Amino acid sequence: MKARLTEMLCCPACSGTLSLEVYQQREDGEIIEGRLSCTCGERYPVVAGVPRMLRGHLLAECLHRYHGDFVERHGASFPALPPAPAGDRKVATMHAFGYQWTTFVSNFEYYKEMFLGFVRPYLGENDFKDRLVLDIGCGSGRPASIACSLGAEVVAVDLSEAVQTAFEQTRTYPRLHVVQADIYALPFKPCFDFVFSVGVLQHLPVPKDAVKSIARVVPVGHKAVLWVYGKREWWYQPIEWMRTVTKRMPHRLLHVVSIAFAALSEIFLLVPYRVLSRIPGTRGLAERIPGRIYARFPFRENVIGWFDRLVAPVTYYFSREDIETMLHDAGFEQVELYARPDASASWVVQAVRGPERRP
Numbered sequence: 566m567k568a569r570l571t572e573m574l575c576c577p578a579c580s581g582t583l584s585l586e587v588y589q590q591r592e593d594g595e596i597i598e599g600r601l602s603c604t605c606g607e608r609y610p611v612v613a614g615v616p617r618m619l620r621g622h623l624l625a626e627c628l629h630r631y632h633g634d635f636v637e638r639h640g641a642s643f644p645a646l647p648p649a650p651a652g653d654r655k656v657a658t659m660h661a662f663g664y665q666w667t668t669f670v671s672n673f674e675y676y677k678e679m680f681l682g683f684v685r686p687y688l689g690e691n692d693f694k695d696r697l698v699l700d701i702g703c704g705s706g707r708p709a710s711i712a713c714s715l716g717a718e719v720v721a722v723d724l725s726e727a728v729q730t731a732f733e734q735t736r737t738y739p740r741l742h743v744v745q746a747d748i749y750a751l752p753f754k755p756c757f758d759f760v761f762s763v764g765v766l767q768h769l770p771v772p773k774d775a776v777k778s779i780a781r782v783v784p785v786g787h788k789a790v791l792w793v794y795g796k797r798e799w800w801y802q803p804i805e806w807m808r809t810v811t812k813r814m815p816h817r818l819l820h821v822v823s824i825a826f827a828a829l830s831e832i833f834l835l836v837p838y839r840v841l842s843r844i845p846g847t848r849g850l851a852e853r854i855p856g857r858i859y860a861r862f863p864f865r866e867n868v869i870g871w872f873d874r875l876v877a878p879v880t881y882y883f884s885r886e887d888i889e890t891m892l893h894d895a896g897f898e899q900v901e902l903y904a905r906p907d908a909s910a911s912w913v914v915q916a917v918r919g920p921e922r923r924p
Contacts, residue, residue, distance in 0.1 A: 566596040566611050570742045573697075573720055576603035577618055577750040583609075588639065595735070598635065600642055608643055609752075610635065614735070615728045617745045618752040622649040623724070626656055627745065631726050654770045655747070657878040659725045662768075664816040665876060666705035666727030669869045673707055675862055680711045683763045683792040686903055687915035693717040696758040701748060701779060702765030706731030706741070712761075713738035720753065722746050748775045755784040767794040768877045773891045780895040783918040789897070794882045795910035800855055804874055811875035823871040830867060835860045855909065883912065892916045 571585055581603045588598035588611075599611035601618075609618050610628070612635045617627055625646035628636050649656045681690065694716035700709040703721035709731060712719045718740040721731050728745045735741045746752050748769065760783050766772045783789050811819055838860050841851035851857070859867040874880075885902055892900045897916035905911045 566599070566614055566616050567594065567742060568596065570616070570720070570744070571601075573742075573754055573756055574601070574616065574618070574744070574752050575754050576605060576607055577746060577752040578607045578620060579603065579605040580754075581605055585611075598639070600639075610639065610643060613729060614732050615743050615745050619724075619745060619747060620750070622647050622653070623655060623659070623747055625649065626659065627726070654878050655724070658768060658770075661725075661812070661816070661876045661878060662704065662723075663725035663727055665869070665872055666723075666725065667730050668816075668820065669865070669872070670705055670730050672705075672863075672865060672869065673710060675866075676707045677711050677714075679862070679866075680708050680763070682905070683708075684761060684790050684913060687788075687790045687901070687913060688759075688761065690715050692759075697756065699753065699757045699760040699782060701751070701760060701762040703727070703731050703743070706734045706743070708761070708763050709741055709743075710734045710738055713741050718742075720744060720757070722748075722751065722753075724748065749778050751778050751782050753782040755782050757782065757784065757787065759783075759787055760789045761791070762789070763792045764794075764873075766791060767881045767883070768879055769881075770879050772881055772883075773894065776891045776895040776897075780897060780918060783897075785918050785920055788915055788917050791912075791914040791916075792905070793888065793912050793914065794880070795904070795912050796882045796884055797910055798855070801909065805880075808875055808877070808880070812878055816876065819876055820868075820872060823868050823875060826871045826875075827864060827867040830856055830859070830871075831864065835867075882910075885912070888912060888914055896922060 574583055576583055583601040583603055586600045587596050590596050596611055597614050601609040601616055612632050619627055626649050693712050696717045698712055698717050698719050700719055700721040703709045703723045704727050706721055709719045709721035720742045722744045724747055728743050732743045769775045779789060834854055834856050838851050838854045838857045841847040889900050896919050898919040899917040901915045903913040905913050
C-alpha cells in the first residue's frame with residue numbers, strides 16, 4: 566500500500582476519514598503492514614501490502630483463513646470478529662474466485678486484446694492516459710495492469726484473496742493500488758475520472774445493491790463502464806445444469822474438470838471453427854459456433870473460461886431492461902448498451918452518474 570492511497574480511501578462503515586499507523590514498510594515506501602482507523606471505532610488491517618477494508622465475518626474469514634501469522638502478531642489491535650454463517654454466498658464467492666485468480670496467473674501477456682474488447686466502444690486506449698480510475702472486481706489484476714500500461718493511475722478492488730496476485734503487479738506498475746473490500750460497501754471517496762468493472766455483477770448475490778454502491782463512488786457527471794452477461798442462447802442451458810453440481814466441487818477437482826471440458830471444446834468447437842472460418846463458403850456457419858472467441862487465445866484461457874463458468878456460486882443473465890432499471894434506480898443517467906459481438910450474449914454498458922437525489 567502506498568501512502569497516497571489514503572487520499573482516496575474512506576471508512577466503509579461511515580465514510581469517515583481514516584488515519585494510518587504503519588507497522589512495516591519497504592525501502593521503496595510501500596506499506597506492508599499497518600492499521601487504518603476511523604473515528605467511528607472501525608479498524609482495518611494492512612496485510613501483505615493490501616488494506617483489508619472488510620468488516621465482520623468477511624474480515625474474520627480473510628484473516629483467519631489466509632493470514633493467521635498476522636493475527637498472531639497483531640490480533641490484539643483489532644476487535645474480536647464473528648465467524649461466517651453457514652452457507653454465506655459472499656464467503657463462497659470469496660473462496661471460489663480467490664482460488665481462480667491465485668491459480669490462473671500466467672495469463673497476462675495476451676490480455677490487452679481481451680480487455681479492450683470488454684470495454685469497447687465506450688473506452689479505448691487513449692481514454693486511460695493520465696486518468697485516475699477504479700477497477701471493481703480486479704481478480705488477479707489483469708484489467709488494472711492493462712489500464713496502468715495505457716497511462717492510468719488505477720485503484721483495483723476485489724473481495725477475494727486474488728488481491729495478493731494483483732498486488733504483485735505493483736512492482737511493475739507503481740501507479741497501481743490494490744484494496745480488498747466488499748462491493749456492497751466500497752471504501753472510496755468519489756474522486757475517480759471513471760469507474761469500470763469487467764465480469765463482476767453477474768456473480769453477485771444482489772446485483773442491484775452492488776450498482777447502488779458503485780454509484781456512490783462515481784462523481785456526479787462521470788461515468789461507469791460495465792461488462793455483464795446477457796441472456797444466453799439455448800445451447801448454454803446444459804452448462805447451468807452442470808453448474809448446480811460443479812459449484813460444490815472442491816476447487817482442485819473442478820480445475821481438472823475444466824481442463825477436460827476445455828480440451829473437448831477445443832476438439833469439437835474450436836478446431837472446426839478455425840477450419841470453417843478459412844473457407845469462404847462456410848464462414849457464416851463458423852460464426853455460429855459457440856465459444857469461438859477462445860480460438861484467438863492460448864488453451865489456458867479456455868480452461869479459465871470453463872472454470873469461471875462452473876465455479877461461480879451465483880450467476881445472473883441480464884436483459885436490456887434489467888440493466889437499464891438497475892442503473893436508473895441507482896442514480897445513473899444516459900445509459901447506453903452495446904451488444905458485444907464474437908462472444909456469448911453479453912453487454913458493454915456505459916452510464917453517467919446523475920445529480921444527487923433529495924430524499
